[in-house]
Amino acid sequence: MLKAKLLRRFSWILLTATFITALIIGSVSRSGEQSSADRAAGLASSIACPQCSGQPVSESNAPIAQVIRAEIKNQVDSGLTDDQIRAFYRTKYGDWVDLNPGNDGIEILVWVSPFLIAGVAIGGMILAFSRRRDADTDNELSDESRKRVQELRTTYESGESHRGQNDRE
Amino acid sequence: MTPFKWATAVIAALSIAFIVILAVQNQQQNTPNFDLVGELSPDIEGESARGEAIDLDQILQQNRSKVPAQQTWVAVNFFASWCSGCIVEHGDLLQFHEEGVVNDDGVVCPTQLLGVAFNDEEADVKDFFDRLGGDWPVVVGSETNQIALDFSVLTAPETFLIAPSGLIVLKVIGPVTYQRLSESISC
Numbered sequence: 143m144l145k146a147k148l149l150r151r152f153s154w155i156l157l158t159a160t161f162i163t164a165l166i167i168g169s170v171s172r173s174g175e176q177s178s179a180d181r182a183a184g185l186a187s188s189i190a191c192p193q194c195s196g197q198p199v200s201e202s203n204a205p206i207a208q209v210i211r212a213e214i215k216n217q218v219d220s221g222l223t224d225d226q227i228r229a230f231y232r233t234k235y236g237d238w239v240d241l242n243p244g245n246d247g248i249e250i251l252v253w254v255s256p257f258l259i260a261g262v263a264i265g266g267m268i269l270a271f272s273r274r275r276d277a278d279t280d281n282e283l284s285d286e287s288r289k290r291v292q293e294l295r296t297t298y299e300s301g302e303s304h305r306g307q308n309d310r311e
Numbered sequence: 312m313t314p315f316k317w318a319t320a321v322i323a324a325l326s327i328a329f330i331v332i333l334a335v336q337n338q339q340q341n342t343p344n345f346d347l348v349g350e351l352s353p354d355i356e357g358e359s360a361r362g363e364a365i366d367l368d369q370i371l372q373q374n375r376s377k378v379p380a381q382q383t384w385v386a387v388n389f390f391a392s393w394c395s396g397c398i399v400e401h402g403d404l405l406q407f408h409e410e411g412v413v414n415d416d417g418v419v420c421p422t423q424l425l426g427v428a429f430n431d432e433e434a435d436v437k438d439f440f441d442r443l444g445g446d447w448p449v450v451v452g453s454e455t456n457q458i459a460l461d462f463s464v465l466t467a468p469e470t471f472l473i474a475p476s477g478l479i480v481l482k483v484i485g486p487v488t489y490q491r492l493s494e495s496i497s498c
């Protein structure tokens with residue numbers, strides 16, 4: 143019983159540790175210095191080709207996509223930040239070409255809602271499991287069952303006392 | 312209502328709200344003036360296939376010291392050797408370049424045709440002009456990408472007519488005709 147409890151607790155700790163480790167590794171590897179080619183490739187995959195329907199310029203062979211890919215590389219090499227480059231294409235072709243949602247205004251919902259939904263789901267599950275466990279442990283015996291247990295106990299005890307007397311005789 | 316049902320209801324409500332917000336936001340997004348008509352022209356600076364320096368701003372600056380009838384109208388043509396529409400319009404551009412535009416009084420309005428190679432190689436541009444004729448200045452090289460993006464060009468051919476004041480007065484997507492250009496010019 144104790145062993146099972148310890149094992150369950152250990153598995154939860156292991157799960158939490160794995161999750162935190164994955165988060166740390168993910169954030170550390172992303173914050174490292176990117177080469178300009180990596181930056182240009184990242185931008186090209188998150189800027190839509192203005193002539194195609196929602197396809198990123200990295201995946202399109204349309205002439206304008208080729209122009210934008212080449213120009214993104216120039217812009218990265220000339221020292222423009224990712225935000226400045228995105229702003230340039232939004233100005234020229236509209237906000238819709240930026241496939242990365244922003245982090246202000248309504249667009250922040252895109253980043254927040256997955257965590258919100260996961261939080262609500264996990265919270266709901268924890269609540270449901272804890273209620274079920276409480277219901278399992280707090281089960282009261284019915285009067286009928288209690289009476290039957292009492293009868294069995296009396297029969298068992300009287301049987302024990304008879305056996306004791308016989309043993310002594 | 313069980314916690315599971317509550318959680319499901321909350322997730323469903325959030326998902327619906329999220330979809331509605333995205334749909335509404337789509338209608339409110341920034342829609343730039345693709346035509347650029349009525350706006351000041353972006354500058355064009357570069358080198359032609361013949362090695363000459365091209366500077367649109369310089370042409371427009373020179374206009375300021377001239378009387379209106381002598382001020383130059385500039386037609387900027389984005390083209391490519393791989394584009395069939397560019398072959399279609401080439402005859403009209405030749406006519407515009409060689410004849411210019413004559414007003415009702417029989418006066419020739421000063422015009423300048425500038426070509427900008429769109430996603431094309433310099434050798435292919437030279438070959439294109441060798442085959443079809445024409446000797447107007449054409450910007451080639453790496454600057455052409457920036458110029459095309461400054462003019463929000465999507466594909467070739469696209470032509471912009473710039474008034475002597477620097478304002479864009481006409482944008483034609485697809486093959487341009489001599490008539491479209493000449494009827495928009497007055498001097």
